[in-house]
Amino acid sequence: xxxxxxxxxxxxxxxxxxxxxxxxxxxxxxxxxxxxxxxxxxxxxxxxxxxxxxxxxxxxxxxxxxxxxxxxxxxxxxxxxxxxxxxxxxxxxxxxxxxxxxxxxxxxxxxxxxxxxxxxxxxxxxxxxxxxxxxxxxxxxxxxxxxxxxxxxxxxxxxxxxxxxxxxxxxxxxxxxxxxxxxxxxxxxxxxxxxxxxxxxxxxxxxxxxxxxx
Amino acid sequence: xxxxxxxxxxxxxxxxxxxxxxxxxxxxxxxxxxxxxxxxxxxxxxxxxxxxxxxxxxxxxxxxxxxxxxxxxxxxxxxxxxxxxxxxxxxxxxxxxxxxxxxxxxxxxxxxxxxxxxxxxxxxxxxxxxxxxxxxxxxxxxxxxxxxxxxxxxxxxxxxxxxxxxxxxxxxxxxxxxxxxxxxxxxxxxxxxxxxxxxxxxxxxxxxxxxxxxxxxxxxxxxxxxxxxxxxxxxxxxxxxxxxxxxxxxxxxxxxxxxxxxxxxxxxxxxxxxxxxxxxxxxxxxxxx
Numbered sequence: 001x002x003x004x005x006x007x008x009x010x011x012x013x014x015x016x017x018x019x020x021x022x023x024x025x026x027x028x029x030x031x032x033x034x035x036x037x038x039x040x041x042x043x044x045x046x047x048x049x050x051x052x053x054x055x056x057x058x059x060x061x062x063x064x065x066x067x068x069x070x071x072x073x074x075x076x077x078x079x080x081x082x083x084x085x086x087x088x089x090x091x092x093x094x095x096x097x098x099x100x101x102x103x104x105x106x107x108x109x110x111x112x113x114x115x116x117x118x119x120x121x122x123x124x125x126x127x128x129x130x131x132x133x134x135x136x137x138x139x140x141x142x143x144x145x146x147x148x149x150x151x152x153x154x155x156x157x158x159x160x161x162x163x164x165x166x167x168x169x170x171x172x173x174x175x176x177x178x179x180x181x182x183x184x185x186x187x188x189x190x191x192x193x194x195x196x197x198x199x200x201x202x203x204x205x206x207x208x209x210x211x212x213x214x
Numbered sequence: 215x216x217x218x219x220x221x222x223x224x225x226x227x228x229x230x231x232x233x234x235x236x237x238x239x240x241x242x243x244x245x246x247x248x249x250x251x252x253x254x255x256x257x258x259x260x261x262x263x264x265x266x267x268x269x270x271x272x273x274x275x276x277x278x279x280x281x282x283x284x285x286x287x288x289x290x291x292x293x294x295x296x297x298x299x300x301x302x303x304x305x306x307x308x309x310x311x312x313x314x315x316x317x318x319x320x321x322x323x324x325x326x327x328x329x330x331x332x333x334x335x336x337x338x339x340x341x342x343x344x345x346x347x348x349x350x351x352x353x354x355x356x357x358x359x360x361x362x363x364x365x366x367x368x369x370x371x372x373x374x375x376x377x378x379x380x381x382x383x384x385x386x387x388x389x390x391x392x393x394x395x396x397x398x399x400x401x402x403x404x405x406x407x408x409x410x411x412x413x414x415x416x417x418x419x420x421x422x423x424x425x426x427x428x429x430x431x432x433x434x435x436x437x438x439x440x441x442x443x444x445x446x447x448x449x450x451x452x453x454x455x456x457x458x459x460x461x462x463x464x465x466x467x468x469x470x471x472x473x474x475x476x477x478x479x480x481x482x483x484x485x486x487x488x489x490x491x492x493x494x495x496x497x498x499x500x501x502x503x
Contacts, residue, residue: 043220044231046238060416060465061458062423065434069454072441076450077256108219116219125227126220134219158327162427172333181337189326189334196325 003183004190007175014168015191021088021157021167026150028093033100040105043126051101058098063159067091071163088160096153103149107142108134140210147203151196158192168192253451263449266440267456279436280460286350286422286432290357291415297358298365303395305370316366323363328424332356336428353425353432361418368410372403412472416465423461433457 004011039051058066070091074082082090111134119133161169168191175184223231253259266272304316323331336352339345347355376399384394404411426434437457441450 041219043223044234044238046235046242050238050242056466057462060420060462060469062420062434062461064423064426065454065458065461068426068434068438069451069458073451073454076448077252077258079252120221129219155325155327158329159424159427161329169327169330169333172330172337176337179341181341185330185334185338189330192327192330193322193325197321 001183003175003180004187007171007180007184007187010171010174011168011187011191014166014171014188015195017085017166018154018157018168018195021085021092021160021165022150022154024089025092025096025157026153028089029096029100029149029153032093032097034104036097036101037104037108038130040101041108041130055098055101058095059102061095063091063095063156064162066095067159067163070094084160084164088157088163088165092153092156092160095156096149099149099152100146103142103145104138106145107138110141111137143203143207143210147200147207150203151199154196154199155192257447258449258451260447262445263447263452266443266446266449266452272440275436275439276433276457279431279433282350282430283419283422283425283432286353286357286425286430287419289350289354290361290418290422293354293358294361294365294418295411297362298369299400301362301366302369302373305366306373306395308391320363320366323359324367326360328356328360328421329427331359332424332428349425349428349430352428353422353430356424357418357421361414361421364417365411365414368407368414369400369403372407373399375406376402409472409476412468412475416468416472419465419468420461433460 036051036055039047040055042048067088071084071087074087108130115133115137116129119129124132157167158169160167161173166174168188172181172184172188175181175187221227257263301316301320304312305320307313307316332352332355335347335355336349339347373395380398380402381394384398385391389397422432423434425432426438429435434457437453440446440453441448
């Protein structure tokens with residue numbers, strides 16, 4: 001316990017990095033994921049197929065391999081001036097976008113067909129239909145699955161420990177050097193536990209606020 | 215192509231779609247062009263960066279890495295299925311003394327990253343008992359406790375989704391709770407949840423790559439070994455592409471199995487009474503399934 005208190009600043013720095021990784025890559029993933037979802041349900045094949053291909057690729061590629069490609073590969077193609085943190089955000093953002101896309105798409109599928117038909121009947125086009133009728137309903141019903149996706153993202157930030165980002169998990173390595181691996185492990189596990197359980201509690205509150213019975 | 219979201223296109227929409235199609239192709243083409251141009255300019259397509267594929271020793275190393283990946287996957291898959299069943303039974307137990315610990319275990323392990331769970335035996339054993347645990351077992355431990363907890367929730371959801379009349383009927387003919395779970399509820403739950411279970415096994419296969427972080431000599435680790443060699447021009451991107459392709463093919467095959475099974479179990483429908491029964495007019499399924 002003393003070890004954890006003595007190294008509270010390290011835990012705090014690690015926690016901050018984990019949080020900033022999560023927030024930045026969540027933003028990337030949400031924006032890209034919604035665009036991908038719109039492409040995946042669109043009437044234009046040249047948008048639909050690449051989006052579907054990207055999602056399939058990301059769902060079958062280990063995050064570690066993507067990290068390897070982005071973090072170690074970027075300097076190889078002369079992309080310089082990006083920090084390890086930025087590259088980790090890109091890897092996490094791309095990876096999570098595919099899962100966000102699938103969540104949004106399944107949300108679109110939960111909106112009853114009558115809603116879309118009614119929208120078409122009053123003369124709305126595809127984008128109007130999506131923007132005014134489908135997505136506002138779909139996004140409400142995806143809060144639960146989206147929360148799971150963002151929680152998974154938070155846990156996935158720990159992969160960055162293998163790629164030179166000093167996030168929460170790396171505190172274990174730091175403490176291992178001074179021979180305090182075990183308290184480090186329990187401290188880090190406790191931090192994740194608090195973070196994840198707090199997140200799921202908040203998301204549950206949000207879900208209860210916006211959810212509606214169909 | 216028409217869906218519930220848009221009408222069969224008229225002349226104006228067809229024109230717009232044509233423009234968007236071209237625009238989509240241009241955008242995608244642009245990205246592909248820039249990416250390939252970048253790769254080409256930085257010499258990623260040079261022969262020396264791909265030469266390693268021809269070396270027999272390297273092929274053997276990669277194969278050994280892939281076998282190590284499959285070994286971790288196989289062990290973790292079997293063990294997490296076993297753990298999942300045990301935890302699910304615990305979660306469903308009417309006894310609070312059994313239910314609460316099982317719930318706590320599931321909650322805690324699902325809230326921790328797999329990497330941290332792999333670190334526990336990896337770093338913990340060394341400072342607690344002085345010897346180190348083989349890396350394979352560190353990987354298997356992390357994968358098993360996490361995916362076992364997730365699978366427990368899947369099994370539990372499956373059992374709870376079985377119509378209540380099934381359990382009542384089971385107890386009416388005198389089956390005990392355990393018998394009812396084993397003979398009546400679990401088979402139906404597993405059948406209904408099979409696609410979800412296999413998707414979770416795809417996650418296990420993907421997550422074996424996390425072993426790379428603790429230095430388990432799996433596929434990606436063996437790949438990284440190649441990138442240290444300067445005679446091949448430190449081929450990080452070629453190696454990542456090849457290793458990634460192997461993973462994608464392996465995971466896609468498993469995913470394909472899940473979709474196949476999902477489509478087949480689509481032939482099972484619920485009668486109005488909530489009774490699960492195969493549609494009578496389809497050909498009988500082969501016995502070995």
